Amino acid sequence: MLIDFRFKALDPIRNNVNWILRPLEYVMMMPRNAFESTSEYFTTRSTLDQENQVMKVRQAELSLLANQSEFLMVENQNLRELMALQKQVPFKTLPVEILFNPPNPISQRIVINRGSNDGLKLGNPIANDSGILGQVVRLYDRSAEVSLLEDRDFAVPVQVARNGLRAAVFGAGRGNPLELRYLPVASDLEVGDILLTSGIDGIYPPGFAVAVISKIERNADKNSSNVFCVPVAAVNRYRQALALLYDPQFDAKAPVNNKSATGTPSTNTPGRRQTRARGMQ
Amino acid sequence: MIDFQSGYILRPVNPVFIYFSLFCALLLNLLPIGNYGWVPDWLVLCIVFWNIHQHRYVSVITAFILGLMMDVHNSDLLGLHAFSYSLVAYVAISWHRRIVALTVLSQAMHLLPIFLLVSLFPVLAHWLLSGDLYWWALTGAIQALIEAMLWPIATRVLLAPQRRPIDVDHNRPL
Numbered sequence: 001m002l003i004d005f006r007f008k009a010l011d012p013i014r015n016n017v018n019w020i021l022r023p024l025e026y027v028m029m030m031p032r033n034a035f036e037s038t039s040e041y042f043t044t045r046s047t048l049d050q051e052n053q054v055m056k057v058r059q060a061e062l063s064l065l066a067n068q069s070e071f072l073m074v075e076n077q078n079l080r081e082l083m084a085l086q087k088q089v090p091f092k093t094l095p096v097e098i099l100f101n102p103p104n105p106i107s108q109r110i111v112i113n114r115g116s117n118d119g120l121k122l123g124n125p126i127a128n129d130s131g132i133l134g135q136v137v138r139l140y141d142r143s144a145e146v147s148l149l150e151d152r153d154f155a156v157p158v159q160v161a162r163n164g165l166r167a168a169v170f171g172a173g174r175g176n177p178l179e180l181r182y183l184p185v186a187s188d189l190e191v192g193d194i195l196l197t198s199g200i201d202g203i204y205p206p207g208f209a210v211a212v213i214s215k216i217e218r219n220a221d222k223n224s225s226n227v228f229c230v231p232v233a234a235v236n237r238y239r240q241a242l243a244l245l246y247d248p249q250f251d252a253k254a255p256v257n258n259k260s261a262t263g264t265p266s267t268n269t270p271g272r273r274q275t276r277a278r279g280m281q
Numbered sequence: 282m283i284d285f286q287s288g289y290i291l292r293p294v295n296p297v298f299i300y301f302s303l304f305c306a307l308l309l310n311l312l313p314i315g316n317y318g319w320v321p322d323w324l325v326l327c328i329v330f331w332n333i334h335q336h337r338y339v340s341v342i343t344a345f346i347l348g349l350m351m352d353v354h355n356s357d358l359l360g361l362h363a364f365s366y367s368l369v370a371y372v373a374i375s376w377h378r379r380i381v382a383l384t385v386l387s388q389a390m391h392l393l394p395i396f397l398l399v400s401l402f403p404v405l406a407h408w409l410l411s412g413d414l415y416w417w418a419l420t421g422a423i424q425a426l427i428e429a430m431l432w433p434i435a436t437r438v439l440l441a442p443q444r445r446p447i448d449v450d451h452n453r454p455l
Contacts, residue, residue, distance in 0.1 A: 032313055103314070
């Protein structure tokens with residue numbers, strides 16, 4: 001136990017046991033899947049019709065948005081190039097299915113049906129259509145374990161959508177609201193603010209919704225505020241999700257040759273530490 | 282072996298039935314019910330039962346291997362269930378002479394601490410390793426209570442093949 005806790009050295013054993021165990025798990029998932037598929041089969045025609053209608057409207061809206069967003073993205077990349085900022089890294093998505101929720105009193109995890117053989121990497125975020133669900137914490141060949149947002153001390157760097165204030169959301173254990181920690185009393189937060197991933201950690205792509213602030217307790221004596229929020233994505237509801245294969249390379253850029261016309265020496269004089277320009281993503 | 286409940290001598294046990302029941306219990310544990318603290322751990326019930334009644338067939342080593350499988354399934358630290366299952370198997374084997382002679386209900390009362398040990402061991406081990414105690418996870422005690430309540434049923438089901446009469450007279454049943 002100690003070896004596993006400190007060194008993570010037993011993962012090969014785990015992978016082998018998993019290789020034996022996974023078929024049995026699939027067998028035991030069959031009754032539930034059969035039950036779900038039959039109940040889906042018996043949904044009435046009118047329900048399906050209604051759903052179809054809603055879906056069509058939604059799809060029209062989304063395709064319009066998608067066209068627009070592509071245009072905006074190209075424009076954004078061009079502007080970034082003009083400003084000599086680092087470009088936004090595009091990412092691929094991989095559809096995954098949530099297999100089951102292992103019974104474990106200490107952590108909140110799910111097991112998904114894609115693993116290292118499908119190109120998944122340790123630390124890849126998992127999201128569904130509304131927001132971030134969690135992050136891959138343990139990889140097998142054909143499956144992976146994902147830590148959910150609700151998991152205790154699970155941290156996501158976020159940005160308040162309204163004013164760009166940066167913070168970190170922490171999980172507080174199962175069924176408890178998420179917390180925004182380390183924020184002073186005077187910080188500009190309101191109930192209902194949406195928190196997006198800020199993307200400064202290099203793990204989560206920027207701009208995905210994570211949580212909504214639900215309650216703020218300001219504590220003027222200690223100059224701290226307890227901010228509670230609810231995850232945007234329904235963490236324990238759906239079976240389908242997307243893995244975001246996002247791998248930005250944060251390399252230092254080549255120094256910009258900015259000898260200006262007035263003849264001032266460049267900033268890279270000897271003895272001066274070479275630093276990156278501020279404000280890079 | 283004497284069945285202390287009825288006073289009859291039981292039929293010899295079939296090892297295939299033992300391993301089949303352990304396998305079924307493992308499958309029941311793999312059911313995707315969800316992360317609920319109260320769902321009984323069928324495997325530990327089965328292991329403890331066979332440890333008490335037939336400790337020659339189901340030993341500490343069997344408990345260890347099955348515990349390893351549960352660790353991987355539950356995404357726990359590797360060895361958490363393996364250790365607690367083998368500890369419990371040891372305790373059950375060393376108590377088996379005393380426990381078999383009791384009535385079923387008092388057997389269940391005696392086994393409650395064993396089940397409590399299994400349910401609360403992961404929480405305690407995590408407490409020792411990382412230093413924070415998950416109070417919420419202590420509801421695993423409910424699981425132990427449910428397992429103790431299931432003990433009479435387990436006795437009935439798992440001893441049924443051995444309680445069959447030896448020669449059945451078809452002309453005069455009973």
